[in-house]
Amino acid sequence: MDLSNLKSDGSPKQEQSALEYVAQATSPLINGEVKLTINDNALTVMALFDAIEITFAEINTLDLTNHIVTVKADSGDYTFSHMGNWCQPFYDTLCDTYNKAVLRSLFIKNNPMLTAKGEYRYNENGENKNTSAVPIHIYENNVTALPPNLSARRVPLCFITAIERGNYELTLRLDTGETYTYAKIGYDTAIFTDIVEKQLRKLREESLIAIKEIDPTLTVVQASQIVKIMPSGVAVPIGKLAEIAPSFRAALENKIATSRANKSYVILKELCDPAQIFVGFRKNENLRETSDPSNATSESTSIMYHSYDSENNTFETSNTLTDANNESKKTKSVPSDPYLIWLIAPSPDGQFATVEFAEADSATFVYHTAGNFTTFARQINRALEAINFKREVIRMTDKELQKPENADYYMAAKRTIALQFVRSNFVGRIIHSNMENWKQKLTQLWSSTQTTPVKSDST
Numbered sequence: 001m002d003l004s005n006l007k008s009d010g011s012p013k014q015e016q017s018a019l020e021y022v023a024q025a026t027s028p029l030i031n032g033e034v035k036l037t038i039n040d041n042a043l044t045v046m047a048l049f050d051a052i053e054i055t056f057a058e059i060n061t062l063d064l065t066n067h068i069v070t071v072k073a074d075s076g077d078y079t080f081s082h083m084g085n086w087c088q089p090f091y092d093t094l095c096d097t098y099n100k101a102v103l104r105s106l107f108i109k110n111n112p113m114l115t116a117k118g119e120y121r122y123n124e125n126g127e128n129k130n131t132s133a134v135p136i137h138i139y140e141n142n143v144t145a146l147p148p149n150l151s152a153r154r155v156p157l158c159f160i161t162a163i164e165r166g167n168y169e170l171t172l173r174l175d176t177g178e179t180y181t182y183a184k185i186g187y188d189t190a191i192f193t194d195i196v197e198k199q200l201r202k203l204r205e206e207s208l209i210a211i212k213e214i215d216p217t218l219t220v221v222q223a224s225q226i227v228k229i230m231p232s233g234v235a236v237p238i239g240k241l242a243e244i245a246p247s248f249r250a251a252l253e254n255k256i257a258t259s260r261a262n263k264s265y266v267i268l269k270e271l272c273d274p275a276q277i278f279v280g281f282r283k284n285e286n287l288r289e290t291s292d293p294s295n296a297t298s299e300s301t302s303i304m305y306h307s308y309d310s311e312n313n314t315f316e317t318s319n320t321l322t323d324a325n326n327e328s329k330k331t332k333s334v335p336s337d338p339y340l341i342w343l344i345a346p347s348p349d350g351q352f353a354t355v356e357f358a359e360a361d362s363a364t365f366v367y368h369t370a371g372n373f374t375t376f377a378r379q380i381n382r383a384l385e386a387i388n389f390k391r392e393v394i395r396m397t398d399k400e401l402q403k404p405e406n407a408d409y410y411m412a413a414k415r416t417i418a419l420q421f422v423r424s425n426f427v428g429r430i431i432h433s434n435m436e437n438w439k440q441k442l443t444q445l446w447s448s449t450q451t452t453p454v455k456s457d458s459t
Helices: 084-105 188-214 220-229 238-244 246-257 262-271 324-333 373-386 404-414 417-424 435-446
Strands: 020-026 032-038 042-046 051-055 059-065 068-073 076-081 114-124 127-138 142-145 153-156 160-166 169-174 179-183 278-283 301-308 314-321 339-346 352-357 364-368 426-430
Touching: 020 084, 032 084, 059 084, 068 084, 084 404, 114 188, 127 188, 142 179, 153 373, 160 188, 169 188, 188 220, 188 246, 188 278, 220 238, 238 246, 238 278, 246 262, 246 278, 246 339, 262 339, 262 352, 262 435, 278 373, 339 373, 352 373, 352 435, 364 435, 373 417, 404 417, 417 426, 426 435
Parallel strands: none
Antiparallel strands: 020 032, 020 076, 032 042, 042 051, 059 068, 068 076, 114 127, 114 179, 127 142, 142 153, 160 169, 169 179, 278 339, 301 314, 339 352, 352 364, 364 426
């Protein structure tokens, strides 16, 4: 007999329901006395004859002023008043739950190493934002500030190029030019700075190990120079790597040569200056997922993948998979590299960028560069890292992004300026069928003048 659902006196336990708050609502959709319930993904508002759900994905700002809570959302502004002593507890719980959803959307799963509260300001593309008394978290690979609005930012440590210490404040400068400052943290300032610096050193140490693993022949000086410009997760021009250590470039190209990107890399080197092609690597966190048949989908897709003969020689086959069973068989037959490698190549005129991933079943993505390929390459770096390399986020239309099943992606896009920039410059993607068709479609997209995703077999 299962006794887990019984109280000590033998009576059944009652499941604890979410706390209901009573307020007066004013909004475009619901007015008058309402009951408010805070759930994991939404705020539910119920009147006697009406009910609405305001999802956290559509909420842009939470504010408490003069005992009135204002929720600004895509669907309009909602105000809740006459809550008495419950106003502050309601607002605090709503902000905490909302921030948990924001963290989830930013692919933050671990517990923070430090939590503090302080002033937070940043400069992105010349635009300055300033907030005060907001939660600030340090995680293993990022610093995240959580104001209850669209100014929440996750700052990855791998893109930090400089740290500036001020009077009880710390500024992080990124390779894309943005700066993020954390101030008025009080006694936590020294601890905050120490942890950030410790994690930066740890990141460099781990990157150094990975670089030496890829090319064991590197000298101490060569490895040090490479890790300075190429911590794990950052793509840099392969020409720069060749200047430091030709052997490291050769090691990366050997990995590309044994991957699905082999033939496309050869073509890209023919079409543009090979030295300008950015290459990046990181530990393949999806290794377990891609080899697990339970993660297979039933989507019908034209693909190109590697098979192996009895002598372990590779040969390419093209197929259309229409069920999860076939997908399961395919994923079992394709070995995965412990490193995820990706390429960012310019068109000859620098107006377009091509992003290629050296792993099975990855399409080729093409973007406008807005006239500056190097700047764009850094932005695509930021965008890919922000969404944990879930490339489908970039090619989704705004309508697709706003679907309930894509709520986390929608929240991430609202809070990642690099992702917004890359999405706005997406041209199309090319499925790998045969390389002659791939080259032809690539050159067609490079000559495209459209600024919206294409709707064909290259999307």
